[in-house]
Amino acid sequence: MGLPLFSAHGDPGPSFWHFAEMSGIDPAPRDHSRENPHATTVIAVRYVGGVVMVGDRQATGNYIASRDVRKIERADRFTALAISGSAARGMELLKIAQLSFEHYEKMTDSSLSLEGKANYLSPIIQRNNLTSPLGVLPLLAGWDESHDQGRIFEYDGAGGCYERFDFATIGSGSPFAEGALRLGFRENLNREEALELGALALYEAGDNDPSTGGPDFVREIYPMMVTVSEDGFHELPTPDVGERFRSINARRTESRGVAGGSLR
């Protein structure tokens, strides 16, 4: 590619997606008949100082395609982006989002607001999902620097963007995760409580949804756990995550697989 210069009226501005479309870098989705690996559970829970995100690691087609997929990524310092649906499309969306937020920052010498980032993804999702059978649904969570709080944005299949003030889940394991979250969520959770609740909800999803990978104690592959707070994006180290899931598992073993009665 040569030097992409534009006249003032034809300039795509700081939006990388707009620029990529104009220059044909980002190809329009084509129709694929074969289903790609997908299915997921990702959870976002809001707490007093930020947002917790927990996501499983399994990519599923007709069989398990991968056990260590990273479905939550750091989109920028204060934003986490998770994907569900088509793995290929999801990875591309992650890449575009990361690139776009940085592109905007470099072009304008200022960061997009969290709401700006959330809205930016809407038309991308819309175009993808309405033109391709390979749907993708992201979940965006981050620390809003101008409002000093964690915020969660979820999307519908047509690109609609909705803010959630408590928690949100995406992927095939959502109903089970959502059940646990509904019972366990309350306002003003602290970080530790939110992590605990997120892990438990993911454990439930992994327990009931064949396409969601629960903790894998044999391979020591555990769901990803991430917090985004005023200190930025932080991924919990594997031993810490492993410890949390081992303790949930121990309690569940003790109750012989029965989850009811109290939240455990």
Place this chain on the structure above:
Amino acid sequence: MTNYFYVSPEQLIKDRAEFAQKGIARGRSIVAAIYDQGVLMVAENPSASLNKISEVYDRIAFAGVGKYNEFDRLREAGIRWADSTGFTYSREDVDARALANYYAQHLGDMFTEGQKPLEVEILVAQLGNKVRPTKLYRVAYEGTISDEPRFAVLGGDADTIKDRFALSEDSLEPLRTTLHNAVSALAGPDRVFTADDLEVCVLEDRGSRRTFERLSDARVSDLLG
């Protein structure tokens, strides 16, 4: 009846060069220098928001002097080029030399074919790693590209500033010393600069992917103090 006058190519080039030089000389200068940990860029720039130095990619920075609207468009094109190249291939395939060459071609084209030559001078700086060297590419208004070994000066008063800077030692020095040298070379014997008058950026490895940093006034004051 219209009269056509013959203008020799020599005269045409000379006129265009003079025009561009005059435009560039009106603006303030920039010094870029390699120090022991990275690349330093210092611009005399009283504005805190109309920047002359910018991040282009993980290890590449841009600096421009002359007409703001002209070099800012080149800056934007550079960022777009870098981001789309990295998106298409890989982040490590984005090379400052390729970008500097594109700038040189464009400036050369504008100099000979444009309505008027661009009144800008461009610097493309790259922080080296295992596969690429640390580089300062200076691209002049007519498309001349030069690979500056240790430091580069852009702007109208470049030769004088260059002489003043060249007085400092020849080995790579720490940031503080290099900044001192750069600022006193920019200021000359009769002026004293404070952080407010300066735009200071560095490319330096700090353990993350992106190496560009715009130093705050407080940091610059501290380094100058």
